[in-house]
Amino acid sequence: xxxxxxxxxxxxxxxxxxxxxxxxxxxxxxxxxxxxxxxxxxxxxxxxxxxxxxxxxxxxxxxxxxxxxxxxxxxxxxxxxxxxxxxxxxxxxxxxxxxxxxxxxxxxxxxxxxxxxxxxxxxxxxxxxxxxxxxxxxxxxxxxxxxxxxxxxxxxxxxxxxxxxxxxxxxxxxxxxxxxxxxxxxxxxxxxxxxxxxxxxxxxxxxxxxxxxxxxxxxxxxxxxxxxxxxxxxxxxxxxxxxxxxxxxxxxxxxxxxxxxxxxxxxxxxxxxxxxxxxxxxxxxxxxxxxxxxxxxxxxxxxxxxxxxxxxxxxxxxxxxxxxxxxxxxxxxxxx
Numbered sequence: 001x002x003x004x005x006x007x008x009x010x011x012x013x014x015x016x017x018x019x020x021x022x023x024x025x026x027x028x029x030x031x032x033x034x035x036x037x038x039x040x041x042x043x044x045x046x047x048x049x050x051x052x053x054x055x056x057x058x059x060x061x062x063x064x065x066x067x068x069x070x071x072x073x074x075x076x077x078x079x080x081x082x083x084x085x086x087x088x089x090x091x092x093x094x095x096x097x098x099x100x101x102x103x104x105x106x107x108x109x110x111x112x113x114x115x116x117x118x119x120x121x122x123x124x125x126x127x128x129x130x131x132x133x134x135x136x137x138x139x140x141x142x143x144x145x146x147x148x149x150x151x152x153x154x155x156x157x158x159x160x161x162x163x164x165x166x167x168x169x170x171x172x173x174x175x176x177x178x179x180x181x182x183x184x185x186x187x188x189x190x191x192x193x194x195x196x197x198x199x200x201x202x203x204x205x206x207x208x209x210x211x212x213x214x215x216x217x218x219x220x221x222x223x224x225x226x227x228x229x230x231x232x233x234x235x236x237x238x239x240x241x242x243x244x245x246x247x248x249x250x251x252x253x254x255x256x257x258x259x260x261x262x263x264x265x266x267x268x269x270x271x272x273x274x275x276x277x278x279x280x281x282x283x284x285x286x287x288x289x290x291x292x293x294x295x296x297x298x299x300x301x302x303x304x305x306x307x308x309x310x311x312x313x314x315x316x317x318x319x320x321x322x323x324x325x326x327x328x329x330x331x332x333x334x335x336x
Contacts, residue, residue: 006123006132006139009034016045023106026090026131028116029140033179038140039086039113046111049082061089066098073102073110081109088115100127103134148177155186156199163199170282171204174215176247201284214238216251217285223252224259224292228334235326245322249311249329254280256304262293307332 009027025042027035050056055077059069069087077083106112120128131137143151149168156163175185189199192207214234222231238248258279265275276283311329314320
């Protein structure tokens with residue numbers, strides 16, 4: 001989708017701050033966190049204009065049509081100044097032609113929020129073309145890299161705590177890049193911290209220990225020591241707690257890439273903090289990298305990369321179950 005067709009969903013927050021309320025919001029994209037947050041902000045903004053709960057309705061695309069939704073949106077509020085209709089799973093509604101006509105002349109007394117799970121493949125098709133032309137189409141893109149780290153630091157600071165960029169990166173490496181999951185982990189850490197103000201590596205690791213949860217760094221450490229039994233125990237725990245195989249593969253690929261570069265960086269007499277930054281790891285774990293590099297020969301590193309490539313292809317091209325796929329990967333990285 002062309003960027004000009006659909007502005008960022010973040011624009012809605014700016015509009016609401018300017019007291020601008022649109023009659024239609026069609027939200028799509030892969031960032032469910034932004035969508036949920038935006039819908040909550042719209043609900044909060046419109047609340048003073050709704051005096052009857054009959055003027056606040058929720059529907060789902062699996063058992064609704066746009067013909068019915070448009071009809072409801074065109075009906076005057078029961079007893080309020082405005083009415084709010086939230087229509088979820090609009091991607092499941094095949095016939096959207098009624099929305100095209102409605103978007104050209106929407107009711108002023110209704111705010112219709114449509115939530116489309118995932119991306120839109122054809123921006124020039126209707127009703128998306130008309131929605132975009134009228135400024136009703138918004139995309140929710142997942143935050144990545146530095147933008148995600150900045151968001152995480154901001155959330156921590158809003159709660160009166162602090163976290164360094166290195167520890168924020170560590171937390172995203174452990175919990176993944178899904179902001180709903182990250183927010184849940186942050187809330188747990190706040191409880192674990194108590195009156196303490198700073199989120200340190202000790203508090204992050206301490207929380208995982210107290211919850212009896214393993215992290216990707218525990219897996220890397222077990223693999224670095226070639227402890228197959230422990231590696232399998234940890235990776236099964238990671239899968240059980242919701243980590244996807246593709247994420248495990250990506251993190252291990254980054255880990256072995258780091259091991260492959262370690263001798264070169266050390267020979268350049270780069271200091272430990274610089275090495276950790278280049279390898280995208282936390283300085284605390286660098287000693288484990290050095291120990292692992294002594295354990296893995298260049299040939300074994302090449303074999304590990306081959307195993308990771310094979311596992312990556314299997315994830316994308318076969319229906320093999322997660323536990324079997326990752327078990328085979330670990331067995332090929334740490335052969336008997």
